[in-house]
Structure formats: C-alpha cells, structure tokens
Amino acid sequence: MDKKDIIIDAAKKAFRQYGIFKTTLEDIGYKCGMKKNSLYYYYKNKDELLRAVTHSEYCDFIEMQLEFVKTELPIKEKMKKYFLFRLAESVKFFTDYDLIKMENQLAYHNIFHEEGDFLIGEELRILNLLLEGKLDSTTDMDSLIMMITSINQGLLYKQLFMNRSESDVNAEIDSIIHILFNGIKTI
Numbered sequence: 640m641d642k643k644d645i646i647i648d649a650a651k652k653a654f655r656q657y658g659i660f661k662t663t664l665e666d667i668g669y670k671c672g673m674k675k676n677s678l679y680y681y682y683k684n685k686d687e688l689l690r691a692v693t694h695s696e697y698c699d700f701i702e703m704q705l706e707f708v709k710t711e712l713p714i715k716e717k718m719k720k721y722f723l724f725r726l727a728e729s730v731k732f733f734t735d736y737d738l739i740k741m742e743n744q745l746a747y748h749n750i751f752h753e754e755g756d757f758l759i760g761e762e763l764r765i766l767n768l769l770l771e772g773k774l775d776s777t778t779d780m781d782s783l784i785m786m787i788t789s790i791n792q793g794l795l796y797k798q799l800f801m802n803r804s805e806s807d808v809n810a811e812i813d814s815i816i817h818i819l820f821n822g823i824k825t826i
Contacts, residue, residue, distance in 0.1 A: 643681055643691070645671050646667065646671050646673070646678060646682070646688065647688075647691055647692055647695050649667050649668075649670035649671030650662075650667045650688050650689070650691075650692045651692055651695070652670050653666040653667045654692065654735070654736050654737075655735045657737075658736065658737025659689060659736050659737060659747060660737065660740075661737075662685075663675075663685075664685055664688075667688070686747070686750060689747060689750055690750045690753075690754065693750060693751065693754045694757065696732060697754060697757060697758045697761070700728050700732075700758070701758070701762075703724070704721070704725070704765050705765065705768070707720055707721070707724065708721075708765060708768050714769075714770070714773045714820075715816055715820060717769060718769070718816050718819070719812055719813070719816055721765075721766075721769060722790075722791070722794065722812045722816075723808070723809075723812060725791055726791070726794050726795060726798060726808065726812075729791075729795045730795065730798050730799060733795075733799055739799055759788065762788060763784055763788070766784045766788075767780070770783070770784075783819075786819075787819075790815055794808070794811070794812070797811075
C-alpha cells in the first residue's frame with residue numbers, strides 16, 4: 640500500500656469518527672502516523688484529500704455492485720438486491736460522514752457534485768450490465784436507466800429524512816419492481 644492509500648484510509652476513519660466538517664488534517668495525520676505538514680506533500684488541502692476519499696469510497700461502492708451484477712439471480716431479484724444495496728450503502732456514506740446536515744453538504748458541494756457525476760456515469764454502466772439482454776428491443780434503455788437512477792435518489796431522500804422501517808423500504812422496493820416489470824395499470 641502506497642502512502643496516498645494509507646492517508647486515504649486514515650482520512651476515511653477520521654471522517655467517519657468526527658464527520659467531515661470537524662475533521663482536521665491533524666486528526667488524519669495522527670491516524671496515519673504522519674505530521675500535518677507531511678500530508679501537504681500528497682494533498683494540498685483537506686478539500687483535495689476529501690475528493691480523493693470520496694472517489695475511493697465511490698470506487699469501492701462500484702466494485703461491490705459489480706460483484707452481484709455477475710450473479711445468476713433472476714432479473715427481478717437482482718434489481719431488488721441492487722436497490723437495497725445501493726440504498727444501504729448510500730445511507731451508510733451519508734451517516735458515516737455526517738452529511739445529513741445540510742451545512743456539511745453545502746460546504747463540500749462542489750466535491751460531491753463532481754464526484755457524483757463520476758458515480759452516476761458508473762451507475763449507468765452498472766445498470767446497463769444488469770439489464771443487458773434481459774429486456775425486449777422496444778424498451779428505451781436510456782429512459783429506463785434515468786428512471787432507476789431517479790428512483791434511487793428518491794429512496795435515499797426518504798430514508799435519510801423520513802426514517803422508514805426496513806419492512807417499509809422492502810415493500811416500497813417490491814412495489815417499484817412490480818411497476819418496472821409490469822407497467823402501470825390504468826382503469
């Protein structure tokens with residue numbers, strides 16, 4: 640493991656322990672056995688380090704998603720697992736890094752926005768892999784993926800700010816999957 644990886648791991652631990660807003664470079668340096676001034680050799684400031692940490696977290700998240708995309712589950716089960724996994728990991732990231740507070744999100748908005756663009760691009764790739772060869776040729780894959788991505792954001796918002804129970808989340812995801820695969824029934 641190189642020095643940057645050691646620093647990123649230490650920063651992850653510090654951000655989880657103190658929250659992003661309260662963590663100092665001294666805290667991170669302590670956790671990786673370095674002086675604050677030594678960190679500047681690798682990262683010019685806390686924002687640059689946070690960007691690297693966020694990118695690392697997103698890459699880990701993507702790798703975990705790719706693992707279950709490869710499984711031989713039926714598509715509906717795979718989609719449910721995808722929604723549940725993505726929701727759980729997103730909630731974990733927001734709570735571990737103390738990002739539920741709006742002021743913490745706003746302070747680092749640019750970093751999360753830019754890294755979020757990377758994550759969305761990877762999510763599109765994962766969803767393409769997940770759905771590849773499973774839908775008929777009349778399905779507009781781009782629109783479907785946009786809907787799924789929007790559903791994920793809605794689920795995350797509701798979970799973070801409405802404190803729903805696990806059974807409520809499961810029931811809602813079951814309903815979403817039912818609508819995705821069976822369409823909306825009209826009268």
